[in-house]
Amino acid sequence: MSKSVLIVEDEPFILEALSFLLKREGLNVVAFTDGDGCVEHIQSIKPDLVILDMMLPNRSGMQILEDLRAIDNFSNLPVLMLTAKGQKKDRAAAEQAGVSLFMTKPFANKEIIRNVHRLLGI
Amino acid sequence: MLSFNILVSICLIYVIILFMVAALAEQRAQKNKLSFLHSPIVYTLSISVYCTAWTFYGAVGSAARNGLEFFAIYLGPTLVFIGWWWFLRKLVRIGNTQRITSIADLISSRYGKSNLLAVVVTLLAVIGTTPYIALQLQSLTLSFAVFTQKNANAPSSAITALFIAFGLAAFTVVFGTRNLDANERHHGVITAIALEAIVKLIALLSVGIFVVWFVADGPTEVLANAERMLPKTTGVFTPRWVTLTFLSGAAIICLPRMFQVIVIENDAEKHLATASWAFPLYLFLMCLFVVPIAATGLEILPEGSNPDLFVLTIPLAMGQEAIAALAFLGGFSSATSMVIVAAIALSTMVSNHIVLPLWLRRVQARSPESDDVRSILLRSRRISIVGILGLGYLYYQFTGGTSALASIGLIAFLGVAQVLPALSFGLFWRNATRTGALAGIMVGFTIWAYTLFLPSFDGSFILTNDIMENGLWGLSILRPHALFGINIPDPLVHAVFWSLFLNLFAFVTLSLMTTPKPLENLQALQFTNVFGMSSQRHMPSSISTSEDLFVLAQRIVGRTRAARLFEQKAKEQGKPHGLPDPTSEFIITLEREFAGSVGAATAHAMMAQISGRETVSVEELIAVADETAQVMEYSARLEKQSTELAETAKELRRANNKLTKLSQQKDDFLSQVSHELRTPMTSIRSFSAILMNDGEIDREQFARFSSIINDESQRLTRILDDILDLSFLESGKVKLNLQVKNMGEMLEQSITASSTSYDMSNVDIRLSKKFHDVKLLTDADRLTQVFINLISNAIKYNNKPKPIIKIDLAETPDYITAIISDNGPGISEGDREIIFEKFSKLSSGGAASGVGLGLSICAEIMRNLGGNISFKPSDSGATFEVKIPKKTDNHDAR
Known part of the structure; x- marks a missing residue:
């Protein structure tokens, strides 16, 4: 069974590009576009990897990450944070919150595919 | 009797x-029971x-x-x-x-x-x-x-x-x-x-x-x-x-x-x-x-x-x-x-x-x-x-028994x-000199004697009747009761006027013409500044022995008093069993004590004699006094400067705070701009890479991805345009292109411009007819920009099957207000406060392609036009009011 990746992204075109790239890699891609309810959604579908945007409506990616790490079963879930906010302090805050990998937009397609594979262990 | x-x-x-x-x-x-006497x-x-x-x-x-x-x-x-x-x-x-x-x-x-x-x-x-x-x-x-x-x-x-x-x-x-x-x-x-x-x-x-x-x-x-x-x-x-x-x-x-x-x-x-x-x-x-x-x-x-x-x-x-x-x-x-x-x-x-x-x-x-x-x-x-x-x-x-005594x-x-001029001026005017005082008193005294005192003897003493009638040496300008030919009928008023006037004149003139001696200077300072001085502190140091002083003091103030003075001083100096040192301060005290008995001049002369010097190093004294005055002046100046400095520092701190705040705002703005630019660039980069490197995509996908790249490029351009527009409006350098224009025409143009990018088949725009009666002196292009923005938003965010947009007119003596309301989703209460802020992303409008600069630009334009734009809370949909000032120049505003 192929691994599943949850993409949390409110920008439709970016979501479309990511979905295209990962599906082509044979991954099972699920999308979510809102900060609200995101943690519950992750808990219910239990993805193998979350690609998380920082700037989301209603609830920021950082908060979602912190909530996620506080839940037992998800403290080790690989989370790739992808953001247009590329400042050093954002990266530091994300690492503090327990992010698995921090990448800035715009990204190189090859790099994100490589990192997804690495995080999924394949 | x-x-x-x-x-x-x-x-x-x-x-x-x-x-x-x-x-x-x-x-x-003598028993020191003075309570009553001191009353x-x-x-x-x-x-x-x-x-x-x-x-x-x-x-x-x-x-x-x-x-x-x-x-x-x-x-x-x-x-x-x-x-x-x-x-x-x-x-x-x-x-x-x-x-x-x-x-x-x-x-x-x-x-x-x-x-x-x-x-x-x-x-x-x-x-x-x-x-x-x-x-x-x-x-x-x-x-x-x-x-x-x-x-x-x-x-x-x-x-x-x-x-x-x-x-x-x-x-x-x-x-x-x-x-x-x-x-x-x-x-x-x-x-x-x-x-x-x-x-x-x-x-x-x-x-x-x-x-x-x-x-x-x-x-x-x-x-x-x-x-x-x-x-x-x-x-x-x-x-x-x-x-x-x-x-x-x-x-x-x-x-x-x-x-x-x-x-x-x-x-x-x-x-x-x-x-x-x-x-x-x-x-x-x-x-x-x-x-x-x-x-x-x-x-x-x-x-x-x-x-x-x-x-x-x-x-x-x-x-x-x-x-x-x-x-x-x-x-x-x-x-x-x-x-x-x-x-x-x-x-x-x-x-x-x-x-x-x-x-x-x-x-x-x-x-x-x-x-x-x-x-x-x-x-x-x-x-x-x-x-x-x-x-x-x-x-x-x-x-x-003669009239000489009666008056x-x-x-x-x-x-x-x-003595009044010398006395009163001496108390307040530092530059009054001995020569001036002497001259004033002598002149006044002479005039007094000549015009009032001697005439009171009725010709029987020194001034003869002849002099009274014809003046001294027969000079009529010297007549004792009409000096200088000025006839003041009352001899008393005449004498008061001339004696005190010439007294004062001589006193002031000679005081200004002469330089006071050092000792005069010192005394002048002590008198004019008596409330500012604690006591005289400096005095020459080298003087005769304490024994000599004691003998002199005994002679002048008496044995008991002298002994008491010396004992007290010795105790103060920490020598309870000996004679006190003849310190300058002690000599001052002594001279003042002596002055209490024999007057200042005599006491001074005595001390000078015993010290073997004519002047007791008064120059030293003056130097010290002058120095003190200079130090005081200097410290006053310093104080003033330090007050000024503190003031400047305060201003600098204020300016610094303001700059820090501005710099913070600039950083935030740049960070936001960068974020806004990165988002479309991400899509463009990702899709263009897909198109470049992969041969496996079908035609349909190719068309789809190309159009995304195209859209996002346009979005980038729009963002840049908005940023530039906004910063230009904020700079205050906007030159308004004022012209009189019919409001109805402006709004119709705006509706047309807003409609181009949307499917208008279901949209119902109701423009009030009254606008066609209103003419405004304003920058029509800028005002139209505001209307387009608002109407586009109203169309764009409307999710109703049949969107309705109403544009109504309200009028006050000074303003025309265009009220633009729609039946869309409205703006959530939490967002209402931030809609006019830059890059405000509304929680409810997440999927929209707006950058969050449109309403900021509208607000800036209205500010430049002298009006304003505001959001009016209503039950359904969003209502914006655009308030434009009526110009009453020569142009007809209506």
Whole structure:
């Protein structure tokens, strides 16, 4: 069974590009576009990897990450944070919150595919 | 009729009582039980030596002859005490800190301890006061004569006067020279004077009450009499009246006896506060019954009666001998108190400034400490007292009964008033010099003598009638009563004007022309700045040994006092069993102590002699004083600079805070811009990479991805345009392209422009017809930009199957408001506050492609146009109001 990746992204075109790239890699891609309810959604579908945007409506990616790490079963879930906010302090805050990998937009397609594979262990 | 013998007995008993009171006071003073003596009431009462026999008897006479003129003599001092207390206070403070012994000493001390100046002032005071003493003797003998008219046994008036003079001299010698230190108060004398002040007041009040309620028929009749009998005054502010007020005001400060009681005998500065109301009150009571007595006297006494004696003759005529005797005692008190205080004041001046310097010169070859200065001083002071009273007696003998004596009161006032410029300016004007003071006093004195004093002898003394008529050497411009050909009808006003004017002129001119000597400079500083200085601190260091100083001090201030001074100093210096070191500070103290006995000039001269130097390194002193002044000035400047610096620092901090805030805003803005640009760039980069590297995508996908790239590129451009537009609008450099345009047309254009990118088939836009009647002077392109933005938003975010957009008009006198409302989802309450902020991403409009700059731009445009844009909460949909000012230029706004 192929691994599943949850993409949390409110920008439709970016979501479309990511979905295209990962599906082509044979991954099972699920999308979510809102900060609200995101943690519950992750808990219910239990993805193998979350690609998380920082700037989301209603609830920021950082908060979602912190909530996620506080839940037992998800403290080790690989989370790739992808953001247009590329400042050093954002990266530091994300690492503090327990992010698995921090990448800035715009990204190189090859790099994100490589990192997804690495995080999924394949 | 009261017999002469009884009268003499009454006087004797009164004098014995005075002696006892004075002796008792001295006794208490020596035991340091001074509570009563230190009271401000005693001080105030002693000031009443101002009211001499001349005022006691003469005020009534003056009222009978000249109407209300006498009142000015009381008004002057009243004004000084009420309005010039600050001047008196400074005078008293200087008197205390500088240990001043007399008015001559004060002026000499102020102008560099000049003995010449002291001598001049002393002579002036003696010449001015001697006739005044004679006047008192005359009043006394006249009042005696009233009781002895029909008594053949009575001695001649000359003999009476001689007895009186002798008695007064004895009293003054006994109580006036008990202490050598003139600065140590004469408690005995002052207490006796205070008692006499009370007697004076009671006597005059008794006569007044007797006259008003027992002779006349109450105040009404008295006033009617006064109206009828007294000469009418021609108005209050006549030149003579003003002159008299001024003159009496000057006299209360400058008369030697007044200076003695106000300044020298002052125990505590705060007594002035009491005196400032109590003394005017005393004067008021003293003049309360003057008019009634004068009017009644004129009414009931035979024509030709001497009005100067009404106070005595009315009770006598009514057979009230007890009241007459009381009145006599009042007059007696007035005369004796004046003579005693004047004699003390003058003897201090004469012995300190004339006798002692002469003696010093005589013994200069020898060492001054070899003679007993103390006994010499005492002797000279006693001889001076006798001499002054002798002079007064002689003067009385030669001029008694003539008009020369009758008018002497005011003449004496003007004589001593010649020191007023030097005195008052000396207290406030640092640049007043000794030369100026000397010149002013001499010029004023000469003019006074020539225009007022000598003419008072009616041609019998120095000034002949010929000179009076034709002027000196026949020069008419030198006529004593019309100097320089200017005719002032009243000789007194004439003399006051010329003497004081030329005095002041000479004083100021010469002060400006001469440079003060160092010591003058120092004294000037100490006098003008008496409230700012704690005490003099610096003095030359090298001087003779402490032994020499001790010997000298013993001679001057007495063994006990000297021993006490030296012991105290030694203890202060931490040498309880030896002599103190002759430090500069100690020498200052000593010189000041000596000054209290022998006057500043003499004390200075003595210290100079013992130190073997003519001037005791005054230059050093001045250097120090100047340095102090410079340091003070410098520190004031520093203080000012530091205040300015603090102010600047505050401004800088404020500016810095503002810049920090602006810099923070700029960082936030850049971060937001970067974020906004990165989002479309992410899609573009990702999809273009897919298109570039992968051959596997089908046509459909190719078209889809290409169109995304295209859209996102346009979005990028739009964002950049908006940012530039907004920063331009915010910069304030926007140049509006104003033109008159129909609002309906503008809105229709906006609707058309908004419709192009959307499917308009279902959209219902309802534009109010009223807009077509409105013309506005505005920047039509900018306003249209706002409308397009709002209408586009209304279409874009509307999720209803049938979107409705209404555009209505509202109008106030100053504004046209376009209300744009829709039936869309509206704006959530939390978002309403931030919609006009830059890059505001609304929670509800997440999927929209807006950057969040549109409404910011609208707000900026409306600000530039002088209007505003606001969101109006409503139940459904969003409502924006665009408020545009009506321009009422020449263009028709409607």
